[in-house]
Amino acid sequence: MVDILIKNAYVLTMRGEGVGMIEDGAVAVERDRIVAVGKTPDIEKNYRGADHIFDAKGKAVLPGLVDAHIHTSLTLLRGEAQDVPEIEWMLKTMAPFMNYIEPEHRIKGAKLGVLEAVKSGTTCFGEIGSDMAQIVEKVFIPSGVRACVANTINEIGPESRQDPNKPYIFFKDIGEEKLRESLELIERWNGAAEGRITCMLGPHAADMMSKELLLRVKNIAKSKGLLIHIHVAQGGREAIQIRLKYGTSTIRFLDDIGYFDEGVIAAHCHQASDEEVALLARRGVRYVSCPSSIGLIDGITPPLALFLASGGKYAALGSDQASGNNSHNIIKEMKIASFLNKTRHRDPTILPAWKILRIATIEGASTLGLGDAFGSIEVGKKADLIIMNLKAPHLTPIISKPVRNIAPNIVYSARGDEIETVIVNGKIIMENKRVLTMNEEKVMLEAQEAAEAITSKAAEDYMRADSHLAKAARKGLL
Amino acid sequence: MVDILIKNAYVLTMRGEGVGMIEDGAVAVERDRIVAVGKTPDIEKNYRGADHIFDAKGKAVLPGLVDAHIHTSLTLLRGEAQDVPEIEWMLKTMAPFMNYIEPEHRIKGAKLGVLEAVKSGTTCFGEIGSDMAQIVEKVFIPSGVRACVANTINEIGPESRQDPNKPYIFFKDIGEEKLRESLELIERWNGAAEGRITCMLGPHAADMMSKELLLRVKNIAKSKGLLIHIHVAQGGREAIQIRLKYGTSTIRFLDDIGYFDEGVIAAHCHQASDEEVALLARRGVRYVSCPSSIGLIDGITPPLALFLASGGKYAALGSDQASGNNSHNIIKEMKIASFLNKTRHRDPTILPAWKILRIATIEGASTLGLGDAFGSIEVGKKADLIIMNLKAPHLTPIISKPVRNIAPNIVYSARGDEIETVIVNGKIIMENKRVLTMNEEKVMLEAQEAAEAITSKAAEDYMRADSHLAKAARKGLL
Numbered sequence: 001m002v003d004i005l006i007k008n009a010y011v012l013t014m015r016g017e018g019v020g021m022i023e024d025g026a027v028a029v030e031r032d033r034i035v036a037v038g039k040t041p042d043i044e045k046n047y048r049g050a051d052h053i054f055d056a057k058g059k060a061v062l063p064g065l066v067d068a069h070i071h072t073s074l075t076l077l078r079g080e081a082q083d084v085p086e087i088e089w090m091l092k093t094m095a096p097f098m099n100y101i102e103p104e105h106r107i108k109g110a111k112l113g114v115l116e117a118v119k120s121g122t123t124c125f126g127e128i129g130s131d132m133a134q135i136v137e138k139v140f141i142p143s144g145v146r147a148c149v150a151n152t153i154n155e156i157g158p159e160s161r162q163d164p165n166k167p168y169i170f171f172k173d174i175g176e177e178k179l180r181e182s183l184e185l186i187e188r189w190n191g192a193a194e195g196r197i198t199c200m201l202g203p204h205a206a207d208m209m210s211k212e213l214l215l216r217v218k219n220i221a222k223s224k225g226l227l228i229h230i231h232v233a234q235g236g237r238e239a240i241q242i243r244l245k246y247g248t249s250t251i252r253f254l255d256d257i258g259y260f261d262e263g264v265i266a267a268h269c270h271q272a273s274d275e276e277v278a279l280l281a282r283r284g285v286r287y288v289s290c291p292s293s294i295g296l297i298d299g300i301t302p303p304l305a306l307f308l309a310s311g312g313k314y315a316a317l318g319s320d321q322a323s324g325n326n327s328h329n330i331i332k333e334m335k336i337a338s339f340l341n342k343t344r345h346r347d348p349t350i351l352p353a354w355k356i357l358r359i360a361t362i363e364g365a366s367t368l369g370l371g372d373a374f375g376s377i378e379v380g381k382k383a384d385l386i387i388m389n390l391k392a393p394h395l396t397p398i399i400s401k402p403v404r405n406i407a408p409n410i411v412y413s414a415r416g417d418e419i420e421t422v423i424v425n426g427k428i429i430m431e432n433k434r435v436l437t438m439n440e441e442k443v444m445l446e447a448q449e450a451a452e453a454i455t456s457k458a459a460e461d462y463m464r465a466d467s468h469l470a471k472a473a474r475k476g477l478l
Numbered sequence: 479m480v481d482i483l484i485k486n487a488y489v490l491t492m493r494g495e496g497v498g499m500i501e502d503g504a505v506a507v508e509r510d511r512i513v514a515v516g517k518t519p520d521i522e523k524n525y526r527g528a529d530h531i532f533d534a535k536g537k538a539v540l541p542g543l544v545d546a547h548i549h550t551s552l553t554l555l556r557g558e559a560q561d562v563p564e565i566e567w568m569l570k571t572m573a574p575f576m577n578y579i580e581p582e583h584r585i586k587g588a589k590l591g592v593l594e595a596v597k598s599g600t601t602c603f604g605e606i607g608s609d610m611a612q613i614v615e616k617v618f619i620p621s622g623v624r625a626c627v628a629n630t631i632n633e634i635g636p637e638s639r640q641d642p643n644k645p646y647i648f649f650k651d652i653g654e655e656k657l658r659e660s661l662e663l664i665e666r667w668n669g670a671a672e673g674r675i676t677c678m679l680g681p682h683a684a685d686m687m688s689k690e691l692l693l694r695v696k697n698i699a700k701s702k703g704l705l706i707h708i709h710v711a712q713g714g715r716e717a718i719q720i721r722l723k724y725g726t727s728t729i730r731f732l733d734d735i736g737y738f739d740e741g742v743i744a745a746h747c748h749q750a751s752d753e754e755v756a757l758l759a760r761r762g763v764r765y766v767s768c769p770s771s772i773g774l775i776d777g778i779t780p781p782l783a784l785f786l787a788s789g790g791k792y793a794a795l796g797s798d799q800a801s802g803n804n805s806h807n808i809i810k811e812m813k814i815a816s817f818l819n820k821t822r823h824r825d826p827t828i829l830p831a832w833k834i835l836r837i838a839t840i841e842g843a844s845t846l847g848l849g850d851a852f853g854s855i856e857v858g859k860k861a862d863l864i865i866m867n868l869k870a871p872h873l874t875p876i877i878s879k880p881v882r883n884i885a886p887n888i889v890y891s892a893r894g895d896e897i898e899t900v901i902v903n904g905k906i907i908m909e910n911k912r913v914l915t916m917n918e919e920k921v922m923l924e925a926q927e928a929a930e931a932i933t934s935k936a937a938e939d940y941m942r943a944d945s946h947l948a949k950a951a952r953k954g955l956l
Contacts, residue, residue, distance in 0.1 A: 018955025076875060079883025082890065083830035096880075116871035295817040296890065299826040327872050327891035332810070336817060339773040343818055348777040349946055352561035354955045393594035394805050394894075396922045397554060397929035402574075402940035403951045405557025412560065412774065413805035415893035444874045451875035462880035468827055473881045477496025477832045 002050040003426060004029035006387065007040045009056035010398075010406050014063055014362040014376035018354045019407050023400065027061060029383040032194060032426035037377050052428065054421060058391045058398075060406060062357070063375050064123025064146075064384035064424060065330040066364030069229075069267040069288040069318025072113025072139070073106035073129050076451040077323035084468040086235060086298045091164075092467035094323060100457040103131045105450045110139040112447040115438055117319070117328040118145060120416030123384045123424045124375075126265075126288065126318060126368055128152055128202050128229055133185045141193045144429035144437040146384060148368045149189070150202025150229045151182040153217060155209045164237055167244045168207065175213045186226065195382075196425055198370065200265070205231040206250045207241035211257060221263055227286075227369050228264045233271035235298055251276040260285050265367060267318060270294045270302040274310075277303045281312035286367045291337040292327075293320030304359075305341040305350045316367035317360055330360050331416040338411065353411040387421035388414070480528040481904060482507035484865065485518045487534035488876075488884055492541055492840040492854035496832045497885050501878065505539060507861040510672060510904035515855050530906065532899060536869045536876075538884060540835075541853050542601025542624075542862035542902060543808040544842030547707075547745040547766040547796025550591025550617070551584035551607050554929040555801035562946040564713060564776045569642075570945035572801060578935040581609045583928045588617040590925040593916055595797070595806040596623060598894030601862040601902045604743075604766065604796060604846055606630055606680050606707055611663045619671045622907035622915040624862060626846045627667070628680025628707045629660040631695060633687045642715055645722045646685065653691045664704065673860075674903055676848065678743070683709040684728045685719035689735060699741055705764075705847050706742045711749035713776055729754040738763050743845060745796060748772045748780040752788075755781045759790035764845045769815040770805075771798030782837075783819040783828045794845035795838055808838050809894040816889065831889040865899035866892070 004027075011025030026043035028036040028050065036043050081093035106129070114125065124146040127135065132151040140147040155170035155178075162169075182201055190199035203209060203217045221228045233239070233250045246253045251272055254260060260283035267288045269277065280287065289304035307315055317337055319328040337359075338351040351359075365375025374382040390398060390406065394413045399405045422430035429437045455462075463470050472478055482505075489503030504521035506514040506528065514521050559571035584607070592603065602624040605613065610629040618625040633648035633656075640647075660679055668677035681687060681695045699706045711717070711728045724731045729750055732738060738761035745766045747755065758765065767782035785793055795815055797806040815837075816829040829837075843853025852860040868876060868884065872891045877883045900908035907915045933940075941948050950956055 016954065018950070018953065021954075021956065078875065078891065079886040080877060080881050082886055083827055085825075085827055089826075112871055112874060116874075119871060292813075292817065292890075295821050295826075297826060299820040299824045299828070301821045322891070325890065326886060329872065329891075329893070332813075332893065335770075335810075336814060339770065339814060340817060340821055342777040343773050343779045344821065346777045347563075348567075348773075348775060349561055349563055350777070352947075352950065352955075354950065391922070393590055393597060393918070393922060394807065396590060396594075397556065397926045399558060399929055399933050401933060402937040403558050403947055404956045407956050408557040408560055408804060412770075412803065413556065413800070413807075415807070415810065415895060417893060417895040440871070444869070444871060448875045451877055455877050455879060459880040468830075469881055472496070472830065472832065475496065476494065476499075477830075478499065478882045478885050 002028045002030050002035065002047045004052045004423065005044070005047045005050035006054040006056050006061055006385070007044055009059050009061040011037065011377060012060060012062045012357065012407065013037060013378065014358055015378055019357055021404060025061070027377055027385065029423070029426050032382055034377060034379055034381050034383050037379060054387060056387050060388045060390055060410065061377065062386050062388065063361040063377055064386050064422065065121045065360050066124045066316055066368065066375065067117055067122045067319050067328060067330050068126035068316035068364050068367050069290055069320060070125050070127055070328060071129050071321040072110040072125065072127060072328065073135060074109060074321040074323050075113035076105060076109040076447055076454060078326050080455065081323040082296050082326060082469070088467045089297045089324060092465040093469055096462035096465050097454055097458045100454045103134060105454055106131050107134055107138050108446045108450040110135045111438065111443045113322065113328050114139055114143050114145060115435060115440060115443050118143070118422055118430055118435055119419065120329040120331050121386045121419040121422065122328065122330050123386065123422060124148065124365065124368070126229065133188060136189050136197055140197060142437060144424050144427055146196045146424055148198045148200060150200040151178065151185050152202045152204045153178040153182055153209065154204035155213060165240065168241060170210050175209055179217065194425055200227045200229045203228060203230050205234060205238055206254055207238045214259065215257060218259055230264065230266060232266040232269050234268040235271055239271055249276065251279060255279060268294060268302055270298060270300045272303060274306060277306050278310040281307055281310035284313060286314040287312055288316045288318045288367060289337065290318040290320040291340045292333055293325045295340055297324045301340040301344040304337060305345055314363060314367040315359055316364035329416045331414050334360055334411045353408040356411055357407055383423055383426040385423040386419050388418045389420050392418060480506045480508050480513065480525045482530045482901065483522070483525045483528035484532040484534050484539055485522055487537050487539040489515065489855060490538060490540045490835065490885065491515060491856065492836055493856055497835055499882060505855055505863065507901070507904050510860055512855060512857055512859050512861050515857060532865060534865050538866045538868055538888065539855065540864050540866065541839040541855055542864050542900065543599045543838050544602045544794055544846065544853065545595055545600045545797050545806060545808050546604035546794035546842050546845050547768055547798060548603050548605055548806060549607050549799040550588040550603065550605060550806065551613060552587060552799040552801050553591035554583060554587040554925055554932060556804050558933065559801040560774050560804060560947070566945045567775045567802060570943040571947055574940035574943050575932055575936045578932045581612060583932055584609050585612055585616050586924045586928040588613045589916065589921045591800065591806050592617055592621050592623060593913060593918060593921050596621070596900055596908055596913055597897065598807040598809050599864045599897040599900065600806065600808050601864065601900060602626065602843065602846070604707065611666060614667050614675055618675060620915060622902050622905055624674045624902055626676040626678060628678040629656065629663050630680045630682045631656040631660055631687065632682035633691060643718065646719060648688050653687055657695065672903055678705045678707045681706060681708050683712060683716055684732055685716045692737065693735060696737060708742065708744060710744040710747050712746040713749055717749055727754065729757060733757060746772060746780055748776060748778045750781060752784060755784050756788040759785055759788035762791060764792040765790055766794045766796045766845060767815065768796040768798040769818045770811055771803045773818055775802045779818040779822040782815060783823055792841060792845040793837055794842035807894045809892050812838055812889045831886040834889055835885055861901055861904040863901040864897050866896045867898050870896060
């Protein structure tokens with residue numbers, strides 16, 4: 001008995017070195033797994049009795065997209081923090097809101113972020129943040145997506161960062177509490193929802209906690225066989241803190257204490273020197289690059305192409321947060337990632353379409369330590385699949401010779417709205433562009449109300465902080 | 479009698495220095511012009527009898543987007559030319575097709591390109607190319623869009639560029655013929671279709687024709703009061719040619735012969751030094767920047783922010799061609815333009831959302847010399863308007879305080895598919911996302927057939943040219 005048969009499609013399997021295209025391809029799914037992949041005539045004859053048959057003529061089937069570093073719970077602040085100097089982003093455009101964000105706001109934000117991302121083809125979320133157990137239970141599990149989650153651990157309290165030029169004051173009790181929460185998350189949710197939920201440890205960043213706690217987390221991760229997902233070399237504030245405390249750079253410091261190995265997923269790394277990027281690659285660190293977010297917040301292209309050229313094995317894309325990106329759309333992220341890296345290195349051959357599609361799928365899954373489980377369309381893998389309609393002016397014509405243009409057109413011309421069907425773990429969670437597992441209207445309405453609640457309370461603090469953006473608003477430019 | 483009333487909208491008028499927002503705004507249109515703009519209650523009472531009333535609650539109304547440098551006739555080659563070294567793009571991925579492109583292919587390509595662009599909100603096309611009279615008559619006029627067109631003039635024949643390291647051989651008769659065609663285009667079509675068509679002179683580039691012909695074109699433009707639209711400093715091949723011929727750079731050469739003034743629209747300029755960009759700004763040259771195209775073809779961010787910082791008065795965005803971009807979507811182009819310039823200068827404050835929206839509308843129109851006629855929503859201006867539905871997860875929430883987030887969300891999160899209605903010169907050319915002036919199915923089908931005709935003939939030449947992309951195809955990566 002087969003549950004789903006998709007046929008007559010361009011199947012981008014991601015097998016082999018490229019996109020692994022099968023023209024007139026078919027995929028059969030039984031329960032949560034892919035049970036057959038091949039040419040339609042070969043596959044169809046054995047699986048005519050499927051419950052759901054998708055005729056995907058003129059459509060592409062891809063592995064679900066992986067957004068490997070994302071904070072969906074901040075989606076409510078979309079459009080309130082950009083076009084400001086790096087130093088202002090956290091202090092003058094994000095911080096004013098933070099005091100007014102309640103746990104229920106994070107859940108409403110996460111629902112909105114997941115809805116947005118699913119609609120543009122994301123099936124796997126590398127989510128880091130606070131209140132993760134709640135977000136797993138109330139958002140990731142019911143929405144049907146796959147998530148690799150970590151509660152952020154740090155020792156930062158409201159009094160920690162009075163003066164950014166002095167070492168932050170750490171609060172041990174806060175660190176203990178956050179570590180306890182992290183361990184509870186893992187205990188309760190790792191492997192839950194038929195394996196859709198994977199838990200990790202999330203030390204926030206090297207400047208946000210003591211060396212002792214960093215090392216404790218590292219040891220727990222090792223002993224439990226869990227990955228660590230950590231922000232690394234994420235900007236000027238971090239660099240100042242690490243210099244003050246340890247007299248070196250973040251990456252040198254973390255390497256000195258033995259932090260870097262295949263057990264670590266490092267996000268960002270845009271403050272790294274070329275040598276430090278090479279060091280990360282050499283240590284086998286997994287890298288998540290968030291080009292739009294870091295482009296918008298820092299005006300920097302993070303070193304994705306450089307990491308790969310340095311021998312880095314696993315790299316993924318992340319959309320980070322909607323208050324600094326400002327969207328969760330891996331289809332759009334692929335073009336931006338490619339262009340920012342091409343111009344960073346003044347080399348148009350860098351990150352070609354086929355490669356960036358792999359980074360957004362199989363290599364993204366591998367970065368999260370789950371490349372054996374999903375991320376490509378192969379027999380035995382979890383059925384995380386998206387169907388994309390290519391019948392649109394901006395994806396026309398479809399050419400097979402001399403060069404098959406489907407992969408370039410998806411990367412450089414698609415926008416995300418072409419995704420019609422999303423399947424995760426063998427379940428159809430979106431069909432005909434409607435998400436079946438969420439009430440779209442309600443999610444948007446509740447997000448709107450929650451955002452208004454936060455922003456109306458924070459408006460005065462925000463304007464007082466007087467960022468470039470606040471100034472532009474005051475001048476009526478927006 | 480009023481033809482169109484749009485009410486209850488967020489109206490981004492582009493009046494003043496910023497986006498000129500009117501919340502709960504309305505716009506009334508009579509024949510081809512805007513006759514009233516203001517708050518809905520004030521406007522509505524006088525215009526209840528309009529033929530078409532759009533209730534745009536939860537929607538944004540903007541001036542139609544301006545794509546100021548575009549070659550829609552090359553749309554059929556989408557996805558066949560990218561991820562290759564700059565030197566290969568023209569010679570190894572474009573040239574193999576060029577011998578097989580017939581005039582009818584250009585028309586079918588142009589229809590597809592216009593359809594694609596209109597669907598993402600473009601109302602004005604700065605089209606440069608061959609067979610322009612045909613494209614005007616068969617594509618721009620019937621599709622209902624606004625176009626500023628020029629036939630390219632050059633003295634290049636099939637024998638001209640045997641050796642890229644020797645000066646190109648110019649053919650006077652080719653130049654004469656192309657100049658004649660250009661003048662005929664102007665005579666026949668300038669001001670046609672109720673003023674929707676504006677003609678310019680299009681000397682191809684400084685390396686593609688003799689100094690004498692360049693100057694003749696310049697003088698004709700002056701005497702007829704027409705703008706010149708020319709590719710300037712567009713890459714390595716041009717730089718070599720100008721050096722060989724004149725012993726200097728393109729911009730120095732053109733300045734030496736008195737080419738630069740407010741009568742010139744210069745496209746690209748990515749081969750310009752900072753001083754040369756400043757020179758262009760000082761001379762009052764109008765600049766069209768094509769960030770995605772030049773990013774993809776050359777791995778370079780063209781100097782849009784630098785031009786503006788140097789005092790450049792008029793700047794616009796262009797999508798260039800679908801074989802090197804690979805899309806005609808100004809909504810997406812805005813985000814990429816902002817990000818590429820932010821990272822070029824390592825400054826996240828560069829090209830903020832409100833500014834890039836102005837560049838895509840009123841400043842784009844001004845770059846084409848028509849800022850007094852359209853590009854903003856003001857009484858007396860031509861009614862080129864788009865209505866964009868903001869009710870989508872990726873544009874939620876809508877916040878008015880502390881910072882109105884509609885402009886940032888349009889620039890950094892929209893994708894183009896939110897455009898529902900397109901009005902040009904007071905005529906509705908798209909409604910409910912369907913283009914009324916074109917048969918979408920037929921345009922796509924004919925484009926597909928034409929593309930197959932070209933690519934099947936060219937496939938052997940293309941593979942023999944052995945570009946990076948051909949190699950990737952041969953390896954099965956695509």
